[in-house]
Amino acid sequence: MEKKGQILDAKGIQRALTRISHEILEKNKGIEGLALVGIRTGGVFLCQRIARIIADIEKSEVPVGIVDITLYRDDLTVGTHLPILRGTELPFNVDGEKIVIVDDVLYTGRTVRAAMDAVMEFGRPRMIQLAVLIDRGHRELPIKADYIGKNVPTSRTESVNVRLTEKDGVDEVTVTEI
Amino acid sequence: MGLNRKDILDIESLSPDEIRLILETSESFKEVLGRDIKKVPTLRGKTVINLFFEASTRTRTSFEIAAKRLSADTINISASASSVQKGETLSDTVKNIEAMNSDVIIIRHPASGAPHFIAKRLKASVINAGDGSHEHPSQALLDMLTIKEKKGGIEGLKVAIIGDIAHSRVARSNIHGLTKMGAKVVLYGPKTLVPKGIDKIIGKYCNTPLRVAESMEEALTDADVVMMLRIQLERQGQSLFPSVREYSRFFGLNGRNVSLAKEDAIIMHPGPMNRGVEISSEIADGARSVILDQVNNGIAVRMAMLYLLAGGHKEVVT
Numbered sequence: 001m002e003k004k005g006q007i008l009d010a011k012g013i014q015r016a017l018t019r020i021s022h023e024i025l026e027k028n029k030g031i032e033g034l035a036l037v038g039i040r041t042g043g044v045f046l047c048q049r050i051a052r053i054i055a056d057i058e059k060s061e062v063p064v065g066i067v068d069i070t071l072y073r074d075d076l077t078v079g080t081h082l083p084i085l086r087g088t089e090l091p092f093n094v095d096g097e098k099i100v101i102v103d104d105v106l107y108t109g110r111t112v113r114a115a116m117d118a119v120m121e122f123g124r125p126r127m128i129q130l131a132v133l134i135d136r137g138h139r140e141l142p143i144k145a146d147y148i149g150k151n152v153p154t155s156r157t158e159s160v161n162v163r164l165t166e167k168d169g170v171d172e173v174t175v176t177e178i
Numbered sequence: 179m180g181l182n183r184k185d186i187l188d189i190e191s192l193s194p195d196e197i198r199l200i201l202e203t204s205e206s207f208k209e210v211l212g213r214d215i216k217k218v219p220t221l222r223g224k225t226v227i228n229l230f231f232e233a234s235t236r237t238r239t240s241f242e243i244a245a246k247r248l249s250a251d252t253i254n255i256s257a258s259a260s261s262v263q264k265g266e267t268l269s270d271t272v273k274n275i276e277a278m279n280s281d282v283i284i285i286r287h288p289a290s291g292a293p294h295f296i297a298k299r300l301k302a303s304v305i306n307a308g309d310g311s312h313e314h315p316s317q318a319l320l321d322m323l324t325i326k327e328k329k330g331g332i333e334g335l336k337v338a339i340i341g342d343i344a345h346s347r348v349a350r351s352n353i354h355g356l357t358k359m360g361a362k363v364v365l366y367g368p369k370t371l372v373p374k375g376i377d378k379i380i381g382k383y384c385n386t387p388l389r390v391a392e393s394m395e396e397a398l399t400d401a402d403v404v405m406m407l408r409i410q411l412e413r414q415g416q417s418l419f420p421s422v423r424e425y426s427r428f429f430g431l432n433g434r435n436v437s438l439a440k441e442d443a444i445i446m447h448p449g450p451m452n453r454g455v456e457i458s459s460e461i462a463d464g465a466r467s468v469i470l471d472q473v474n475n476g477i478a479v480r481m482a483m484l485y486l487l488a489g490g491h492k493e494v495v496t
Contacts, residue, residue, distance in 0.1 A: 068206070071218040071485075082181075082489055084199070085206035121215045 007152055007160075010171035013133065016149030017046065020131050021053040023147050028098055033126065035063040035097045039115050040086055042104035045166040046133055050102060065090035067101075072114035088118060095123040100147075104162040106132040109143035134173060136160050181486040185297040185304040188313040189354040190383060197322065197355060203482035204323050204475070210247070211478055221250035224281040224488050229272070230307070231257040231287045236449055236473060237307050237316065241284050244480035250281075250488070272296045281488050285309075303487040311345045317448050318351035320479040322359060324472050325403055328444050333360035338397040338439070340429060341407030341456055342371045342418075348448045349407055350380070357384035364389045366397035367407075367429060370418045394429065398438040405446040406431050406457045422455055432458040436466075444468045 008016065028034050031054060038047025044066050051064045066089045101115050116128055131147035136154040154160060154175060161174050181196055189197070210218055226245040228238055238254065245252040255275070257263075262271060272283060282303045285293050290310030297304040308314040325332055337356050343349045343365050356363050365372060365388070372390055373379075381388040391397035398404065409425055419425045426432075431445065445457075445467045453459045462469060 071210070071220040082486065085203050085485075087206040087209045089209075117219070121213065121218075123214075 006172055006174050007134070008150060008173040010165075013149070013164075013171050013173065016133060017049050018053055020147040020149060021050050021057065024050070024100055024129075024131065025054060025057060027129075027146070031058050031060060031062045033096065033098050034100065035065060035092055035094070036100050036102055037065040037067050037090065037115070037119060039101065039103040039111060040066060040068045041167065042162050042164065043102045045164045046104060046131075047102035050131065063092040065092065067115050067118045069111055069114035069118055072117045074110060074114070090119070090122050093123060094119060094125045096126050098127045098129065099125045100129045100131055102131045104133050104164075105160050106130070106135045106143075106145050106148075107138055107160075109139045109141035112143050113141050133162060134160055184487070185293070185306075186315055186483055186487065187293050187297055187304065187306045189315045189318050189351045189358075190313065192315075192355075192358075194358045194385075197319070197358060200319055200479070200482050200486065201323050201326060203486060204319070204478040207247075207478040207481040207485070208475070210481075217247050217249060219249045220485060221245070221248040221281075221488055224248075224250040225279060226250045226252045226282045226284065226484065226488075227275050227280045228252060228254040228307075229257075229275065229283055229285045230255070231262070231285070231292075232308065234286055234307070236476070237286065237314075240473070240476040241305075241307060241316075241480050241484075244477050244484055245282075247477070248481055248484055250484065268292060268296065269299055272300060276300050276302045282484060305483060305487070308347055310347065311350070312347055313351045313354075314347040314448075315351050316476070316480055316483060317348050318355040319483070320472055320476040321348075321352055321405070321446060321448070322355050323475045323479055324446065324468055325356075325361075325444070327475070328468055328471070329402060332356065335361045335402040336364065336400055337361045337403040337405060338364045338366065338391070338401040339405045339407065340366045340394070340397055340431070342409055343367050343376065343407070344371045344373050345410060346407045349405075352405065353380055353388060354383065357381075357386045357388060360386055361403075362386055362389075364391050364397050364401070366391040366394060368419045368425070394435055395438060398431075398435055401439040401443055403444055403446060404431060404436070404439050405448075408448065408450060409452060409456050411452065411455075422452075426455045430454075430456050430458065431461050433460050436461055442466075446472060449473070 036047045036051050038044035051062055054062050068086050068088045070083050070085050129146040132145045133149040135148045135151050158175050159178050163170050163172050165171050242252050280302050284305045284307050286307040287309050290312035292309050293304050293306035339349050377388045377390050447469050
């Protein structure tokens with residue numbers, strides 16, 4: 001795998017998340033009725049970071065949940081790789097809430113479709129919004145992010161790697177040729 | 179990482195890592211079962227056949243619910259109402275079922291090894307739901323999940339398995355599974371129903387020593403888990419044990435001898451129970467009994483088995 005270059009460093013990720021947090025608060029006019037849901041695995045850490053930034057700004061906690069989309073994937077029966085289940089945790093009532101789904105990379109949109117299905121099994125949110133650190137294009141479904149850290153035009157032969165200190169010991173986003 | 183196999187036929191051939199994967203996956207499915215909407219679309223479009231050549235309520239229903247919760251289509255076939263009555267061979271029966279594009283065939287059969295026999299002849303996945311007196315893997319897995327949940331782990335626990343060891347597929351699967359997971363297993367039952375040398379024969383494949391106790395006291399003392407087996411009343415009169423009354427007196431679990439086990443010991447039974455024979459009602463319905471937790475965990479475990487076999491990866495090494 002050839003390393004093509006770093007798109008974001010630790011500071012860049014931090015700035016993007018800070019801006020996304022402000023945008024979430026601006027668009028939703030505060031945290032009333034707001035909840036964040038991270039998609040396993042990368043989205044969970046980003047979701048927790050956004051929640052911390054929001055708590056700093058608003059001096060009040062916003063509920064945070066985790067969604068495991070494995071059971072809702074549309075490629076389970078065609079793929080050769082079966083992911084390990086880690087479970088969904090939504091410790092709040094989704095009925096009537098404004099839910100912000102958080103993920104690291106937005107690509108085909110299939111993960112987000114699965115995440116929306118998973119969240120809606122728990123109730124009827126008032127609204128679902130989407131925050132991603134990287135939008136790399138190549139959508140296969142009519143899905144669009146509300147908050148984007150960075151737009152990165154890529155080719156399908158490239159892979160976008162979001163590495164986070166919580167799981168990889170370092171904060172950076174790189175693009176590599178597969 | 180998935181389960182790199184086509185079938186789940188016995189616990190004996192599963193590695194400790196595979197057992198751990200199934201148990202961890204089951205825990206995720208317990209979360210699904212705790213939701214208001216207890217159904218996920220994972221196996222949509224897959225067909226699961228329950229092929230039962232022996233009577234069963236618990237296991238068959240549990241597999242059926244598990245498959246339905248995963249959105250698979252399920253069909254139940256019982257041998258008494260099928261072409262088996264017209265003389266069709268087992269091999270032909272299952273090949274016909276497979277020809278109808280079945281993805282998973284769950285089989286219970288009175289002959290030990292029947293699931294292995296059909297697994298070799300089919301591309302579909304096969305799950306053993308109990309074969310003769312050989313193995314009953316899903317029962318052992320749900321027992322291990324229950325122990326893990328109640329005790330926080332399996333390793334190092336003393337597990338007493340008491341009753342008709344010789345005819346019990348539940349015992350055999352649990353012996354393999356529990357010892358692989360590091361439990362200290364002690365067996366006890368009437369001498370006629372504990373195969374001679376079983377500690378050496380099965381013990382050969384075990385990671386921890388397997389013991390046969392000399393008395394009920396020895397089996398129960400300091401046990402963390404007491405697993406009572408069903409005495410097959412139909413075997414009465416085969417001179418394997420004298421009478422139900424005597425059996426219950428010497429080999430039954432009751433309010434008196436249960437105090438030999440640890441204070442926080444859990445009491446298990448795979449069902450169906452003979453109340454007042456191998457287990458007294460007082461114990462079966464008591465605070466330490468986890469018998470209904472076992473049944474409850476059965477659905478999650480079977481969902482995990484179906485998910486790991488049918489949920490993807492077609493290139494399987496067999």
